[in-house]
Amino acid sequence: YEYIYNPADIEKVQSWLSEKKLFVADSETSGLNVFSSDFILFQVGDESKQWIIDCRTVSIEPLKPYMADPSYLKLGQHLKHDIKFLMYRQKWTRFKNLFDTMIAEQIIRCGTGYPAFSLETLVLQYLGIQLDKSAELRTSFWHTGVNEFSKEQLDYAAGDVYYPLLVAKEQKSLIVERGLTSTILLENKVIPVLAGMELKGMAIDKPAWNKLTEEAKAGKDKAEQILNTFFGSSSFMQEDVFGSAEAIRDVDYDSPKQVKKALEKLGYFLEDTKKNSIVLAAVMGHLPKDLAQALLLYRKNFTRVSRYGDSFLQAIEESTGRIHTDFTQCMTTSGRLSSREDEESETDKVNLQNIPRDSEYRECFVPKPGYVFIVYDYQAIEPRILGELSHDPTYLRVFDNDLDLYSEIGTGILKKEVSKKTKELREQTKITVLGNSYGTGKKKFYKKMLIDMNLQGGLLKDSFLIFARADTDMMWEHFFKVCPKIKPTLDSFSDLADPNKSKRKVYDAIAAEEDPKEVAGKIAANLEKFPYRYKNIPETIKYLVNQRCYLTYSQSLNGRKRFFKVYHRTFWTEGRNHPIQSLAADILKTAMVAVDDAIYEHQNDAFLVNQVHDELIVEVKAEQAEEVDAYIKPILLQSESKFLKRVKPKVEGGIVERWQKG
Secondary structure, three states, X not given: OEEEOOHHHHHHHHHHHHOOOEEEEEEEEOOOOOOOOOEEEEEEEOOOOEEEEEOOOOOOHHHHHHHHOOOOEEEEOOHHHHHHHHHHHOOOOOOOOEEEHHHHHHHHOOOOOOOOOOHHHHHHHHHOOOOOOOHHHHHHHHHOOOOOOOHHHHHHHHHOOOHHHHHHHHHHHHHHHOOOHHHHHHHHHHHHHHHHHHHHOEEEOHHHHHHHHHHHHHHHHHHHHHHHHHHOOOEEEEEOOOOOEEEEEOOOOOOHHHHHHHHHHOOOOOOOOOHHHHHHHHHOOOOOHHHHHHHHHHHHHHHHHHHHOHHHHOOEEXXXXXXXXXXXXXXXXXXXXXXXXXXXXXXXXXXXXXXXXXXXXXXXXXXXXXXXXEEEEEOOHHHHHHXXXXXXXXHHHHHHOOOOHHHHHHHHHHOOOOOOOOHHHHHHHHHHHHHHHOOOOHHHHHHHHHHHOOXXXXXXXXXXXXXXXXXXXXXXXXXXXXXXXXXXXXXXXXXXXXXXXXXXXXXXXXXXOOOHHXXXXXXXXXXXXXXXXXXXHHHHHHHHHHOOOEEEEEEOOOOOEEEEOOOOOOHHXXXXXXXXXXXXXXXXXXXXXXXXXXXXXXXXXXXXXXXXXXXXXXXXXXXXHHHHHXXXXXXXXXXXXXXXXXXXXXXXXXXXXXXXXX
């Protein structure tokens, strides 16, 4: 490798790159937060040569065309971090033809439970080499001067553009063998889109947010007073050694264990104090409604105060005045985006994927002055996918004629008119359709109907709607009569994921190394819960232990896969869910890439700021909004039609002043 700190030496790097078709890129920065940190080093290289460029004395601007040129393959580990710094510090905007070894590994191992995807882990796993990635060495660059790096530091920096290529070569065979090429290509296109979204962030109406926080605090206090009456509890002020005081209660309502014990003292015995258990106990008459409502009210407002209260506003980045997040693109087994709020997050731990759906919270997110939002929502995207996969005649008729799915199926099940005017019946049907689409059994469906139909806004309705088990069983059964191809389709997905039945398997070297006795124990524990599925349990255990080196899988129409080990407990449910949910992720991500490209091609002052559930949110200069809106909707429809060849796509939305339905 070669360390460069003379400005003129950047020409040597250009000369080297001009003869290459691929290279690895990496950086060492003065911190993780892009808004308060800067480049120290920028590295490019391959297995034969590595260039370590000191950005404090050498401009890397001449390398910009290589990062944008799609004829060059750019590899790296966790490229989003490097791209964010290049976007923010260098003002580079285009990054084409990428390959991220971390993202690739998350796709290759999806569902297997392997939690570590660091370069250190991958190099050890694929190459058998133990790297020194200690925090001490990693952060030592932050306080090292120009031309003062030790050999250990330079070895570290060079290794970051040496090893990813070797890892990628090993990953390539697995990607091809497992049929993951299309997923890999899509996810690598998403990387710079997410980097841009994280940098843009979202502005927030602080007074409106503070008002909601005060309302939540008042709601929490009100609920606490009611609970104190029920439990005969009281609170007192306790000072610490510094004189700061906090209220201490006899019963800590934030503690599920203490609440459960307090309920038992009153003679109410619940399996747990989770929301659904409380609702079900109240509806079934096992818990006073007023007490259940107070518990729900406390829980709802406690969450809003602790997660979405004053601390949320503390995450506003001072230099931008906006809220930023870290998206993870492949950490969910479905491929849906998630948002990190852990200690490794590069921002102040804010999750923009989990904002309450209540309009008053979402409307607190506003565009900057002179801008508006364009918000589009894919309509019934998962039922449309199920219609495409099953070719069920009822689903196809509904979507062909742009009818309301829940009204049409409800009318067929209940033999009476169901429409948006009969809200209660339509809601029952929606629960039936979505529950059966994801493998809810009769018993669980009965409980779900009792819970969902008696909740509104997270609290109990004024009057309960009680169902007989026979009525919910009828709805469950009649759904599959009205929609005859749904169950066979979903059952076939579960069968393909079943380690005991499926012949569709891939070899996994890591799974092959698992201890047979431990595997047998895990399998036995699972089979005890589902003995009715297996005729000869000892023989089944023996067979599955011998098959431990193979993974079954479910997959989307785009080839995204979720793998199952032989002892995976919930393969039946996840096997039928994944093909639907993962294709929804593929559609959304395809749309994000296409929208980002279109904005660049049209040179509009617009940018993606968030993607939540099935919504895409674009912020755009007000006078350009109609122009941008005119091409965004067709792009979204085309992105869905790319995968759904039989079912019509549908999106709804438009231009809005705040984050709300368009």
